[in-house]
Amino acid sequence: MxxxxxxxxxxxxxxxxxxxxxxxxxxxxxxxxxxSMEMPKVExxxxxxxxxxxxxxxxxxxxxxxxxxxxxxxxxxxxQPGQTVVEIEPGRAGWWRNILEPYAAATGGxxxxxxxxxxxxxxxxxxxxxxxVARAFHNWSGDGRTDPYLAAFFKALKxxxxxAVEQHRSKEGLNVADVASTGYVPxxxxxxxxxxxxxxxxxxxxxxANAKDDRDHPFGVWTLPPTRTSQKDGRVLTAEExxxxxxxxxxxxxxxxxxxxETAN
Numbered sequence: 001m002x003x004x005x006x007x008x009x010x011x012x013x014x015x016x017x018x019x020x021x022x023x024x025x026x027x028x029x030x031x032x033x034x035x036s037m038e039m040p041k042v043e044x045x046x047x048x049x050x051x052x053x054x055x056x057x058x059x060x061x062x063x064x065x066x067x068x069x070x071x072x073x074x075x076x077x078x079x080q081p082g083q084t085v086v087e088i089e090p091g092r093a094g095w096w097r098n099i100l101e102p103y104a105a106a107t108g109g110x111x112x113x114x115x116x117x118x119x120x121x122x123x124x125x126x127x128x129x130x131x132x133v134a135r136a137f138h139n140w141s142g143d144g145r146t147d148p149y150l151a152a153f154f155k156a157l158k159x160x161x162x163x164a165v166e167q168h169r170s171k172e173g174l175n176v177a178d179v180a181s182t183g184y185v186p187x188x189x190x191x192x193x194x195x196x197x198x199x200x201x202x203x204x205x206x207x208x209a210n211a212k213d214d215r216d217h218p219f220g221v222w223t224l225p226p227t228r229t230s231q232k233d234g235r236v237l238t239a240e241e242x243x244x245x246x247x248x249x250x251x252x253x254x255x256x257x258x259x260x261x262e263t264a265n
Contacts, residue, residue: 047081048074051103061098064226067250069207070099076205077164077257081107083129086121086156088114088149089136096134117149121156126265128156134166135253137190138180150197154260163199163258165190166208168221168251183221187254199258208253221251 051057052070079085085104090097090113097113104111112122121128131153140146153163170184179185191201217223219232223245230237237245 045071045075045079045081047106048079048099048103051099051106054102056102057098060226061093061095064095064250067208067210067225068095070096072207073166073205073255074099076203076207076255077130077132078162079103079130082109083107084110084112084123084127085130085132086112086114086123086128086153087132087134088117088153089133089139096132100132117152118145121152123156125155126158128158128161130162130164131157132164135168135183137165137167137193138183138185141176141180141185141189146193147196150193150199154197154199154264157260159260159262159264161260162202163194163260165194165254165256165258167254167256169209169254170215179215181220182215182217184215184251187256190254190256194256194258198260198264200261201256202259203257205255205257208250208255210249210252212248213252215252217245224248225250 048071052062052065079100083104085100087096087100097111101111103109110123112128114120114122133153137146140149150163157163167187167190168184170179170182170186172186172188174186176185176189187204195201213224215221218235218237219229221227222229223237225246228242228246230242
């Protein structure tokens with residue numbers, strides 16, 4: 001079995017301070033340092049391995065596998081053959097789409113890409129097995145989209161369905177309004193928002209953590225690979241700065257698994 005180093009959350013994990021702007025009535029968050037490091041028991045998925053290794057995937061996508069850990073991340077989220085998976089705002093590059101769509105086709109499942117969730121989720125209410133949100137929460141926080149989007153995800157998922165999140169992670173204790181423009185948001189912001197929508201936080205993983213990312217970049221997260229922005233508004237990186245940011249690699253990211261309660265409508 002391919003090794004997976006996943007941090008699995010227990011509901012009784014130790015508490016840490018909540019985000020500064022969170023309402024006092026919201027439950028405290030589990031402390032990341034208190035997470036279990038037990039290896040989960042999962043079955044190898046040959047179809048998923050084939051989709052990831054497929055030569056039809058763009059070479060630029062496959063080069064990033066070592067930093068985005070697609071097999072481990074999708075296994076952590078609980079992807080299974082034959083599922084209906086909705087991806088939110090997959091983007092023009094379609095990094096996850098290039099894996100999920102052929103995987104769904106090969107296993108009798110269904111892949112649906114959605115750009116504007118409040119205008120329709122592309123599936124019947126209560127029919128999706130998984131909703132995937134990758135690197136998008138920072139775009140929604142400034143114009144009030146977060147809560148209505150999460151409500152749409154909740155409605156589309158079947159009871160027991162999974163909301164899968166990968167997101168650039170800021171330091172805790174920061175106000176999301178101050179950091180979202182850099183591409184990062186606090187992990188607690190995402191967790192509290194999902195809980196407000198009715199989701200249960202089932203697990204948190206450090207699969208996509210990057211201790212070298214200090215989040216202090218002249219052009220936000222887009223300074224780092226893969227975007228590698230090197231100049232903007234008159235600021236131009238030196239060759240030494242460019243090399244230093246490239247050495248950081250991709251961003252520090254939270255990887256979260258939420259579940260719609262089995263008793264939910």
